[in-house]
Amino acid sequence: MYRIVRKEALRPTVTLYEIEAPLIAKKAQPGQFIILRVDEHGERIPITINNYDPEKGTVTIIVQTVGATTEKLKHLNEGDCLQDFVGPLGKATETEGKKKVCVVGGGVGCAIAYPVLKKFHDDGAEVHAVVGFKNKDLVILEDDFRKSSDILKICTDDGSYGQKGLVTDALKELIDAGNQYDEVFAIGPMIMMKFVSKTTEPYGIPTTVSMSPIMVDGTGMCGGCRLSVGGEMKFACVDGPDFDGHKVDWDLAVKRNQMYRDFEMHKHEETCNLFKKEAE
Amino acid sequence: MANMSLTKNPMPSQDPNVRNKNFEEVALGYTEAQALDEAQRCLNCKNKPCMTGCPVMVHIPEFIAEVAKGDFEAAYQIISNTSALPAVCGRVCPQESQCEKYCVRGKKGDPVGIGRLERFVADWHNAHSTAAPEKPASNGHKVAVVGSGPSGLTCAGDLARKGYDVTVFEALHLAGGVLVYGIPEFRLPKSIVQKEVDGLKALGVTIATDTVIGRTVSIDELQDEMGFEAVFIGSGAGLPMFMDIPGVNYKGVLSANEFLTRINLMKAYLPDSDTPIIHPKKVAVVGGGNVAMDAARCAKRLGAEVYVVYRRGMEELPARKEEVEHAEEEGIIFKTLNNPVEILADEDDNVSKIRCIKMELGEPDASGRRRPIEVAGSEFDLDVDCVIMALGTSPNPLIKSTTKGLEINKKGGIVVNEDGLTSRENVYAGGDAVTGAATVILAMGAGKTAAKAIDEVLSKK
Numbered sequence: 001m002y003r004i005v006r007k008e009a010l011r012p013t014v015t016l017y018e019i020e021a022p023l024i025a026k027k028a029q030p031g032q033f034i035i036l037r038v039d040e041h042g043e044r045i046p047i048t049i050n051n052y053d054p055e056k057g058t059v060t061i062i063v064q065t066v067g068a069t070t071e072k073l074k075h076l077n078e079g080d081c082l083q084d085f086v087g088p089l090g091k092a093t094e095t096e097g098k099k100k101v102c103v104v105g106g107g108v109g110c111a112i113a114y115p116v117l118k119k120f121h122d123d124g125a126e127v128h129a130v131v132g133f134k135n136k137d138l139v140i141l142e143d144d145f146r147k148s149s150d151i152l153k154i155c156t157d158d159g160s161y162g163q164k165g166l167v168t169d170a171l172k173e174l175i176d177a178g179n180q181y182d183e184v185f186a187i188g189p190m191i192m193m194k195f196v197s198k199t200t201e202p203y204g205i206p207t208t209v210s211m212s213p214i215m216v217d218g219t220g221m222c223g224g225c226r227l228s229v230g231g232e233m234k235f236a237c238v239d240g241p242d243f244d245g246h247k248v249d250w251d252l253a254v255k256r257n258q259m260y261r262d263f264e265m266h267k268h269e270e271t272c273n274l275f276k277k278e279a280e
Numbered sequence: 281m282a283n284m285s286l287t288k289n290p291m292p293s294q295d296p297n298v299r300n301k302n303f304e305e306v307a308l309g310y311t312e313a314q315a316l317d318e319a320q321r322c323l324n325c326k327n328k329p330c331m332t333g334c335p336v337m338v339h340i341p342e343f344i345a346e347v348a349k350g351d352f353e354a355a356y357q358i359i360s361n362t363s364a365l366p367a368v369c370g371r372v373c374p375q376e377s378q379c380e381k382y383c384v385r386g387k388k389g390d391p392v393g394i395g396r397l398e399r400f401v402a403d404w405h406n407a408h409s410t411a412a413p414e415k416p417a418s419n420g421h422k423v424a425v426v427g428s429g430p431s432g433l434t435c436a437g438d439l440a441r442k443g444y445d446v447t448v449f450e451a452l453h454l455a456g457g458v459l460v461y462g463i464p465e466f467r468l469p470k471s472i473v474q475k476e477v478d479g480l481k482a483l484g485v486t487i488a489t490d491t492v493i494g495r496t497v498s499i500d501e502l503q504d505e506m507g508f509e510a511v512f513i514g515s516g517a518g519l520p521m522f523m524d525i526p527g528v529n530y531k532g533v534l535s536a537n538e539f540l541t542r543i544n545l546m547k548a549y550l551p552d553s554d555t556p557i558i559h560p561k562k563v564a565v566v567g568g569g570n571v572a573m574d575a576a577r578c579a580k581r582l583g584a585e586v587y588v589v590y591r592r593g594m595e596e597l598p599a600r601k602e603e604v605e606h607a608e609e610e611g612i613i614f615k616t617l618n619n620p621v622e623i624l625a626d627e628d629d630n631v632s633k634i635r636c637i638k639m640e641l642g643e644p645d646a647s648g649r650r651r652p653i654e655v656a657g658s659e660f661d662l663d664v665d666c667v668i669m670a671l672g673t674s675p676n677p678l679i680k681s682t683t684k685g686l687e688i689n690k691k692g693g694i695v696v697n698e699d700g701l702t703s704r705e706n707v708y709a710g711g712d713a714v715t716g717a718a719t720v721i722l723a724m725g726a727g728k729t730a731a732k733a734i735d736e737v738l739s740k741k
Binding site for chain 1: 451452453489490491495497518519520522526530531532533534537538541542547552553554555556558566593623628629673676677678
């Protein structure tokens with residue numbers, strides 16, 4: 001069992017959890033993820049690591065409430081335990097040797113973009129960041145981003161904070177202003193990563209994306225997370241999660257992620273009703 | 281006087297048309313009377329040929345003699361001296377190619393039902409015995425076991441009985457390996473695996489789940505920092521293979537490993553499970569081994585019409601005969617001498633058809649099996665909404681890629697000597713991690729061999 005030592009609501013639907021997991025905290029690198037299971041009936045879900053403290057023996061994750069499992073998680077409190085917490089999984093993001101990069105984060109993906117961005121920054125690169133949110137109420141980690149980036153652009157879909165519009169527009173402005181990036185690193189919803197890749201492709205800027213397909217075990221034994229990258233089959237949990245955004249078969253990846261949509265919607269509703277009943 | 285009946289006592293089992301709608305165990309096991317009667321068929325041969333067919337050398341005639349006397353607990357003690365998992369082996373071993381293959385009674389009529397008797401004895405013990413196994417005194421030596429499948433559990437059990445301080449590291453959240461994620465409940469109830477694991481814990485074995493060796497902790501750290509004097513790698517062969525045909529990534533195409541893991545480990549067929557599973561109407565399971573039979577029979581239980589698509593004929597199916605018979609009884613349709621060439625989908629990328637080509641058998645190939653040859657122009661489509669690939673698995677590359685100096689063969693298996701020792705000092709390996717996908721009992725034999733070798737080295741320290 002893995003104890004929640006800190007729980008902090010960053011936004012109404014975005015929550016930070018600091019989990020006691022000393023072995024994982026000791027090994028974790030930016031870009032890696034964990035798999036957790038809330039309780040004994042729980043499913044295994046992958047969540048990318050936001051932060052880790054080897055001395056304290058804790059790992060921090062930031063989770064957006066989107067379905068049954070994240071709803072269950074939200075109802076746990078400090079001191080409660082998660083049934084399972086496994087990792088660190090996947091390959092770490094390669095951050096070495098880059099002089100100038102742009103990190104693009106979308107929504108809760110920013111929680112994951114942050115440790116990668118910080119590593120680029122700590123390794124001495126000039127770091128530009130473009131982070132996008134639906135609206136002002138969903139903006140997270142602004143101070144952290146500001147501290148570690150040379151330029152920070154915050155976008156909201158509705159213009160309620162920062163620049164109105166999509167991250168791809170802001171990224172294009174930076175490129176067109178003459179910024180020559182060694183790499184663009186994008187993490188967020190698949191559709192956002194797809195369009196970031198489409199934006200950089202004509203400029204020939206190497207683009208790395210952190211893929212988030214459906215996973216079960218996260219150790220390479222089922223192939224549920226497989227992707228087509230450059231025409232080859234890759235398992236995101238062991239070969240990734242980072243891949244060359246210009247080589248990913250995006251349409252397939254986006255569709256495969258909708259495989260269980262009906263079940264997921266139903267399960268989420270069921271879970272919400274359960275909690276409502278308990279509250280009554 | 282021995283019971284000279286030429287036939288085995290039949291195994292009571294659920295009716296095929298009932299069981300193909302539930303996940304409960306198919307075979308119900310012998311009653312005491314049936315076990316007593318079957319045990320009388322053993323001639324207690326002097327040279328015990330049956331034992332030569334058992335990779336862990338269970339003292340077969342001795343335990344059967346106790347069954348014949350009605351002392352089932354004594355029979356259990358004899359089996360458990362050499363086997364860590366009797367309730368499992370009695371169920372899933374291919375006895376027809378092991379112990380029972382060499383039974384003298386099999387020369388004329390059926391061999392003695394050794395597997396059925398082993399199962400009876402283990403179940404009897406689990407139902408009646410309350411005595412906790414005695415925890416042996418510690419000898420102060422620490423051994424790490426990587427993987428809690430049959431080879432790891434056997435190795436751990438043998439060492440724990442000798443007083444070693446054993447920790448088993450398991451990547452998943454439950455111990456058992458293929459016994460919990462692969463073999464379905466209807467062949468091997470998970471409560472039985474749990475009981476065997478609990479038995480090991482009572483012997484003093486520590487089971488560390490959620491620990492991925494190669495990621496959470498490396499083999500080097502186990503040896504250098506955590507003080508394990510020897511390591512046994514029993515990480516299995518869990519890397520699934522997919523056919524290299526168009527359409528293999530469409531929605532509704534999955535590996536048997538994924539399908540079975542969702543069903544067996546995650547219990548996705550139960551309403552209170554949070555793990556989703558597809559509920560297909562028509563399924564093609566590609567492959568002909570035991571895993572293909574398990575996947576097909578699970579899909580049937582989810583309500584689907586199920587085809588097994590296999591490129592050779594019924595005679596060549598690599599699955600156990602008994603499993604094929606069970607599948608046929610349950611209504612699985614065999615499309616043998618067919619090979620998939622493409623998977624087709626609707627506009628939303630959901631599987632809609634599998635395109636197959638007919639095959640005929642040519643001359644035997646290097647493996648001694650007749651080589652399947654495509655019949656030109658014989659393509660046809662099967663309407664399906666799900667394709668399950670059960671083409672076999674290979675050793676997971678994670679440990680190899682994170683352990684320096686560990687020699688690996690061309691097929692990804694860890695290279696070992698006759699004692700199970702790898703190219704790394706004090707690191708042993710066995711089971712599917714060495715051989716590629718094989719059987720539960722061979723993995724157990726390998727775990728046993730390594731435990732013996734580890735004991736020989738460490739007991740001299």
